[in-house]
Amino acid sequence: MLQVIKNRLEQGHRTSKYPKEPINIYKRFRGLPRVDPKCEAALVQRCADACPQDCIDTESCRIDLGRCVFCGLCETLSGGRFAKFSQNCEMGTASRDDLFTTGDLPALADHAKKHFKKLFGRSLQLRQISAGGCNACEADINVLNTPFWDLSRFGIQFVASPRHADGILVTGPLTKNMRAATITTFEAIPHPKVVIASGACAISGGPFYGSDEIIGGLNTLIPVDLYIPGCPPHPLTTLHALLSFFK
Amino acid sequence: MDKLLPIRNNKRVNRADIPDLPFDTFRRQLLACAAKGGQVVQFFAYEDQNVCKLLAVMRTDKLYIGGCDAPDAFASLTAESEKFHMFEREIGEQYGLKAEGHPWYKMVRYHANYNGKKDVFDNDYSQEIPGNYPYFRVEGETVHEVAVGPVHAGIIEPGHFRFQCCGERVFHLEIHLGYQHRGVEKLLQSVPMKRMPIIAETIAGDTTIGHGLCQAQALEALAGLEVDEGARTVRTIALELERIANHIGDLGALSLDVAFSPPAAYFGRIRGEYLNLTQILGGNRFGRGLVRAGGVTHVMGDEQKQLLRDKLAELTPEVEHINELIFSSPSVTGRFDNTGTVSRENAEQIGLVGYAGRASGLDYDARVSFPTECYGELPANSNERTDGDVRSRATVRREEIMHSTRLIMRLLDKQVEAKDYTPQELPLAPHSFVVSINEGWRGEVSHCILTDTDGKILRYKVKDPSFHNWIGLALSLRDEGISDFPLCNKSFNLSYCGFDL
Numbered sequence: 001m002l003q004v005i006k007n008r009l010e011q012g013h014r015t016s017k018y019p020k021e022p023i024n025i026y027k028r029f030r031g032l033p034r035v036d037p038k039c040e041a042a043l044v045q046r047c048a049d050a051c052p053q054d055c056i057d058t059e060s061c062r063i064d065l066g067r068c069v070f071c072g073l074c075e076t077l078s079g080g081r082f083a084k085f086s087q088n089c090e091m092g093t094a095s096r097d098d099l100f101t102t103g104d105l106p107a108l109a110d111h112a113k114k115h116f117k118k119l120f121g122r123s124l125q126l127r128q129i130s131a132g133g134c135n136a137c138e139a140d141i142n143v144l145n146t147p148f149w150d151l152s153r154f155g156i157q158f159v160a161s162p163r164h165a166d167g168i169l170v171t172g173p174l175t176k177n178m179r180a181a182t183i184t185t186f187e188a189i190p191h192p193k194v195v196i197a198s199g200a201c202a203i204s205g206g207p208f209y210g211s212d213e214i215i216g217g218l219n220t221l222i223p224v225d226l227y228i229p230g231c232p233p234h235p236l237t238t239l240h241a242l243l244s245f246f247k
Numbered sequence: 248m249d250k251l252l253p254i255r256n257n258k259r260v261n262r263a264d265i266p267d268l269p270f271d272t273f274r275r276q277l278l279a280c281a282a283k284g285g286q287v288v289q290f291f292a293y294e295d296q297n298v299c300k301l302l303a304v305m306r307t308d309k310l311y312i313g314g315c316d317a318p319d320a321f322a323s324l325t326a327e328s329e330k331f332h333m334f335e336r337e338i339g340e341q342y343g344l345k346a347e348g349h350p351w352y353k354m355v356r357y358h359a360n361y362n363g364k365k366d367v368f369d370n371d372y373s374q375e376i377p378g379n380y381p382y383f384r385v386e387g388e389t390v391h392e393v394a395v396g397p398v399h400a401g402i403i404e405p406g407h408f409r410f411q412c413c414g415e416r417v418f419h420l421e422i423h424l425g426y427q428h429r430g431v432e433k434l435l436q437s438v439p440m441k442r443m444p445i446i447a448e449t450i451a452g453d454t455t456i457g458h459g460l461c462q463a464q465a466l467e468a469l470a471g472l473e474v475d476e477g478a479r480t481v482r483t484i485a486l487e488l489e490r491i492a493n494h495i496g497d498l499g500a501l502s503l504d505v506a507f508s509p510p511a512a513y514f515g516r517i518r519g520e521y522l523n524l525t526q527i528l529g530g531n532r533f534g535r536g537l538v539r540a541g542g543v544t545h546v547m548g549d550e551q552k553q554l555l556r557d558k559l560a561e562l563t564p565e566v567e568h569i570n571e572l573i574f575s576s577p578s579v580t581g582r583f584d585n586t587g588t589v590s591r592e593n594a595e596q597i598g599l600v601g602y603a604g605r606a607s608g609l610d611y612d613a614r615v616s617f618p619t620e621c622y623g624e625l626p627a628n629s630n631e632r633t634d635g636d637v638r639s640r641a642t643v644r645r646e647e648i649m650h651s652t653r654l655i656m657r658l659l660d661k662q663v664e665a666k667d668y669t670p671q672e673l674p675l676a677p678h679s680f681v682v683s684i685n686e687g688w689r690g691e692v693s694h695c696i697l698t699d700t701d702g703k704i705l706r707y708k709v710k711d712p713s714f715h716n717w718i719g720l721a722l723s724l725r726d727e728g729i730s731d732f733p734l735c736n737k738s739f740n741l742s743y744c745g746f747d748l
Binding site: 003004006007008010011014025026028029030050051052053069070071072073076077085128129130131132133134135136137138139140141142143145146147148158160161172173175176177178179180181185206207208210211212213214231232234235 | 356357358375376377397398400401402403404405425426427428429430431433434438441442444445446448449450451452453455509510512513515516518519523526527528529530531532533535536544545554565568569571572575668670742743744
C-alpha cells in the first residue's frame with residue numbers, strides 16, 4: 001500500500017491542458033507540409049519522381065495528404081525549397097478533396113456536417129475497426145486513453161460493441177479478408193452514425209496501394225465523414241480532428 | 248548437415264553456390280539439423296524461370312542454407328518435426344505445393360496462390376473468410392466451444408480464436424489469422440525500389456525499426472554498401488528504444504489484465520515518452536523514415552544526444568519504481584505465477600523466439616548469435632527466471648528494459664556522428680541471395696532477398712517472430728482457465744499484421 005502511494009506521489013498529475021494550452025512537439029516531427037507553388041518545375045518533378053507514395057501532383061504543386069506517409073523525402077531532396085514539413089498536427093478534413101493541398105487546409109471546425117455536432121457533441125462513442133494496416137494507427141489511438149491525453153474527459157470513448165457506438169473509426173487499407181467483417185460491424189451500429197477514416201491506409205490504401213489483396217480507401221465501400229491523415233496520425237492529429245469536428 | 252552451406256547474416260551469397268540437392272537429401276538434411284536442436288529461420292518456395300524451388304535457412308550457432316527443386320507434392324517434414332509446421336502450410340498456400348502427411352494442413356492467411364496452381368486446401372476464395380475454415384474440435388457431452396473475433400472488443404487487430412472448453416477449462420485453442428493479409432511479399436517483389444522501405448516499415452507498425460533494419464541491411468549486402476559507424480549507432484539506439492517502449496506498454500497492460508490499474512496508467516504514459524525519444528531521433532514516434540539502405544536519414548547531434556540522456560535519466564528510476572510496484576504486489580504475482588506455462592521442451596519443439604523463448608529457457612538472442620550494427624561490441628543480457636509462465640515472460644521484459652537502457656547510455660557516449668544521408672538508386676548484385684536477421688523487440692525478424700540474373704528482385708521473403716510464436720500462445724492456454732486468456736495473450740503480445748503480411 002505504501003508503495004502504491006509512493007508511486008502515486010512520484011507520478012503526480014500528468015494530464016495535458018490541451019486544448020487550452022498547446023502541446024509542443026520536437027522540431028524534427030513531420031506534420032502538415034507547406035509547399036512552395038513557385039518552386040522550379042524541375043525540382044518539383046524530381047521530388048514527384050522520387051516520392052514513394054506518388055502523392056505529389058506536379059501541375060498543381062499539391063501533395064495528397066491522404067496518401068502521403070510523411071517520410072520527408074521531398075523535403076530532403078529539395079532542401080526545403082519545394083516542401084517543408086511543419087510541426088502542425090492539425091490536419092483532419094471533412095472532404096477527401098481538401099487533402100490535396102499546398103499546406104492550407106480549410107478550418108475543420110467550419111465543416112458542412114454540422115448535424116454531427118448536435119448529435120454527438122456532448123457524447124461520442126466510437127467502435128474502432130482495424131482492417132489491415134500495421135497496428136501503428138491502433139497504437140496511437142490507444143495512446144489517447146492514457147492519462148496524458150485522457151480522451152474520456154471530452155466525452156469521447158471507444159466502446160467494445162458496435163451496438164453501443166455512434167460511429168466507426170477505421171484504420172488499415174481494407175483487406176479483402178476484412179471486407180465482410182467491416183460491413184457487418186458498420187451495419188450493426190444504429191442510425192444516425194458517423195464514419196471516420198484514420199491514417200493513410202484507410203484514406204487511400206497507404207503504403208499498400210496497388211496490392212490486389214486490398215480494397216483501398218474506405219470511401220469506396222462506405223461514405224466517409226471525417227478524414228484523419230498521417231502514417232500513423234499523431235495522437236494530437238486525431239484528438240484535434242475529433243474535437244474540431246464534433247465539439 | 249554436411250550438405251548444407253554455412254552462410255553469414257547479411258552476407259551476400261552467390262546463388263550458384265547454394266547447394267541444389269535432390270529433395271530427399273534436402274529433407275533429410277533439414278530434419279537432421281532440426282533433430283540436433285537447429286531451428287528454421289526461413290523455409291519457403293519461389294519460382295525461377297517457371298521452375299518451383301524450395302529454399303531453407305537453418306540456424307544452430309551458425310546459419311546454413313540449402314535448396315532443391317520442389318516436387319508438386321512432397322513428404323511433409325512437419326510429420327517428423329513441428330518446427331516446419333507453419334512454413335509448410337505457407338509453402339502450400341503461396342505456391343500450391345502439397346506437404347503430404349502434414350498433421351494439421353490448412354491455409355495460413357486465406358488467399359489464392361501466386362502461380363495459379365490448383366489450391367491444395369480446396370478453398371474457394373470468392374467466399375469471404377470469416378467462419379470459412381475447419382477447426383480442431385473436441386467432442387463430448389460437456390465440451391463447448393467459444394468463438395472470438397475477427398473483430399475484438401478493444402482497439403486491436405482482427406483475428407479469430409476458437410477455444411474448446413470443459414467448463415472454464417481450456418482443452419485446446421486454435422488461432423486463425425489472415426484478416427490483415429495485404430500482400431506485402433508480392434508488393435515487395437514487384438514495386439519500384441523507392442516504395443520498399445515504406446512497405447517494410449509497415450509490415451508491423453510496432454516493429455518499424457526491426458523490419459526496416461532487416462530490409463536496409465539486406466539491400467546494403469546486395470548493393471555492396473558500407474554503413475558508417477555513426478549511422479550504425481543511431482540504428483542500434485532506435486532498435487533498443489523500440490524494445491523498451493513496447494515492453495513498457497505491455498507490462499502496464501499485463502498489470503491492467505490482473506486488475507491492478509496504477510502501473511497501467513503510469514506505463515501507458517511512459518511508453519509515450521519513449522516513443523517521443525524515437526521521434527527526437529527521426530521525426531516520427533515509430534521511427535518511420537529513419538532507417539534507409541546506406542545509413543540513417545537524420546544525424547544524431549549533441550542536442551539530440553543530450554535530450555535522450557536527460558530523458559532517460561529522468562524516466563529510468565520511475566520505470567524501476569513502477570516495476571517494483573508490479574512485481575512486489577502479491578495480487579499480481581499470484582496471477583502471474585504458474586499461469587500460461589510453455590515448457591522448455593515444447594518451446595524448443597515449436598521454435599519459440601524472442602523473450603517468449605528466453606522466458607522458457609531458450610537462450611537464443613539474435614543480437615548475440617548473429618550480431619549486426621553495434622551489437623558485436625555490446626554486452627549480452629541474462630535472464631533470471633525461465634519457467635515459461637507469464638511471470639517469466641514479464642520478468643524477462645523487465646530485465647530487457649534495464650539492459651536496453653544501459654546499451655543506449657553506452658552508445659550515447661560514443662563520439663561518432665552519422666554522415667549525411669543522400670538517397671540513391673541501388674543496383675543489386677545479380678543472381679544473389681541474402682538473409683538478414685535482427686532481434687526485434689518480439690524476437691527474430693528476418694528478411695530474405697533473391698535476385699535474378701539481371702539483379703531484379705525475384706523473391707522477397709519476410710518472417711516476423713510472430714510466425715513462430717502464435718502457436719506458443721495456443722500451447723500456453725492448454726489446461727488454463729479461459730479467463731486467463733487476456734493475460735497469456737498480453738504476455739506474448741504477438742503481431743497479427745506481421746504474421747498476416
